[in-house]
Amino acid sequence: MEQSNKSGFNSKLGVILAAAGSAIGLGNIWKFPYEAGQNGGGAFLIVYLLCVILFGMPLLMTEMLIGRKAGKATFSAFRAISGSNRWQWLGWWSALTVFIITCFYFVVTGWCVNYLYEAVANSYAGMGTDELLTHFTANMSNAPKMIICAIIPVLCTAAILWFGVSSGIERLSKILMPLLLLMMILMSIRVLMLDGSGTGLRFFFSPDFSQLTPSVVMKAAGQCFFSLSVGLGLMITYGAYMPKEQDVTKTSFQVILLDTIVAVLAGVIIFPAVFAFGFDPAEGPQLVFVVLPAVLQHMSFAWLSGVAFFTLLFIAALTSTISLMEVIVVSIMELSQGKLNRHHSVLISAAVICVMVSIHVLSMTGLWSGLQLFGHNLFELSDTLVTTYMMPFSALAMSLFIGWFMPFQDNDLVPHSQKRYKQWLRPAFVFALRWIVPIAIILIFLNGLGIFKL
Ligand code: PHE
Numbered sequence: 001m002e003q004s005n006k007s008g009f010n011s012k013l014g015v016i017l018a019a020a021g022s023a024i025g026l027g028n029i030w031k032f033p034y035e036a037g038q039n040g041g042g043a044f045l046i047v048y049l050l051c052v053i054l055f056g057m058p059l060l061m062t063e064m065l066i067g068r069k070a071g072k073a074t075f076s077a078f079r080a081i082s083g084s085n086r087w088q089w090l091g092w093w094s095a096l097t098v099f100i101i102t103c104f105y106f107v108v109t110g111w112c113v114n115y116l117y118e119a120v121a122n123s124y125a126g127m128g129t130d131e132l133l134t135h136f137t138a139n140m141s142n143a144p145k146m147i148i149c150a151i152i153p154v155l156c157t158a159a160i161l162w163f164g165v166s167s168g169i170e171r172l173s174k175i176l177m178p179l180l181l182l183m184m185i186l187m188s189i190r191v192l193m194l195d196g197s198g199t200g201l202r203f204f205f206s207p208d209f210s211q212l213t214p215s216v217v218m219k220a221a222g223q224c225f226f227s228l229s230v231g232l233g234l235m236i237t238y239g240a241y242m243p244k245e246q247d248v249t250k251t252s253f254q255v256i257l258l259d260t261i262v263a264v265l266a267g268v269i270i271f272p273a274v275f276a277f278g279f280d281p282a283e284g285p286q287l288v289f290v291v292l293p294a295v296l297q298h299m300s301f302a303w304l305s306g307v308a309f310f311t312l313l314f315i316a317a318l319t320s321t322i323s324l325m326e327v328i329v330v331s332i333m334e335l336s337q338g339k340l341n342r343h344h345s346v347l348i349s350a351a352v353i354c355v356m357v358s359i360h361v362l363s364m365t366g367l368w369s370g371l372q373l374f375g376h377n378l379f380e381l382s383d384t385l386v387t388t389y390m391m392p393f394s395a396l397a398m399s400l401f402i403g404w405f406m407p408f409q410d411n412d413l414v415p416h417s418q419k420r421y422k423q424w425l426r427p428a429f430v431f432a433l434r435w436i437v438p439i440a441i442i443l444i445f446l447n448g449l450g451i452f453k454l
Helices: 012-023 026-038 042-070 074-082 085-121 129-140 143-162 166-192 197-205 214-228 235-239 248-277 287-297 302-335 342-364 378-405 425-448
Strands: none
Touching (some): 012 166, 012 235, 026 085, 042 378, 074 302, 074 378, 085 143, 085 342, 129 143, 129 287, 166 197, 166 248, 166 287, 214 248, 214 378, 235 302, 302 342, 378 425
8 A cells, every 4th residue: 555645644634534434433422432331430430531542542653654654554564664574473463352343243233234224114113121132132032134234244345345435434423423423412411301311320430449350450451452442553544644744642632532532422422321221230142222212212203313323323334344344355466376366355354244244143032042162152252352352452462562672762652742831742752662551451351360369
């Protein structure tokens, strides 16, 4: 990949929106509330925000700087920048992690498709708390339907990559992203007017530190990498399109701020509604899909609100699946050493992903739900494996790679600013990458695995 204009990212705003498009998605609106609900609410939020500042900011900046310097996509950037094959395994590790994320991410995107269809058909209208819960379970046990719902977004993403219109979609999200934000603000206002919403706000905003176990910290750190799409080198691709004069610090900050606002807003909608309607905050992955229909029914223009919200959520998910599948497509092209072109690679990726996604759906429903490992089905296993272990591990490797093995004398790999008040930026960045990020990740890991007590 070369630095070119055809990507459409040649404007500053273009890069911010494309990177935010990858970051903002189901991680914020589906995963964040259910993880927070299962892991202590306010305590989770505090650790999450700390991780965003400590890990998210330096890592996102690094990825963008690597991309801009190398002018390459994720897969080849490590080799290009280190000038040797020694770090190529990190490219492979990222590709594998992205592949596993893709498999379960499309399953949940399929749930959005299903609920979008239901919003259009008005089929969840009038359902109470218990009915919404049994309705979700009934949906999930209909394996053929859920497989079709999951395959639709795979085909949409493949078509977008096939026709090379991702920049168009990202430009479209320039309008849709603010709309999603507006919709969420309206929903949060509605929810805050419900009786009993205060309990939910307290659950989410007032931390109960007795809930702060090592596993909560580990989950919050993992969620930070997942939600920001950092630690895999995926943002390297966006950095490659970044104009030389664009301020990396500012761009990273804006992306992180947007992503965090959406996650926190999701919590502000979900938790008050959970308590007002009598759901359980620790409901797990289905939490958002049972609570949101309840909220949407209470909005004015309920039908329109439901259709608008699930359409926007679907598009937010698509801008993330585009960034995920692109990594797989490029990896397959590299693997084939030029024998396969982009179109072949899109076809192969789509076919493999369809099979894997179907297996994931079946692992939750009918046929294979009895097949469990460590008490989890395949869907839960992929989700936990990636978020809690694989992403933090690659984030650790990346910080060591850039912090210790790359020449920091290389001005292009360190943010700098002519402005005097920003003189601290460079030493702070180097210190964070060399010491804070790796040590904190190692401590969180050891602590979480019970090998070391903090
Ligand atoms: N950050 C995306 C989200 O929040 C998910 C994602 C993770 C995308 C890792 C790409 C890489 O939905």
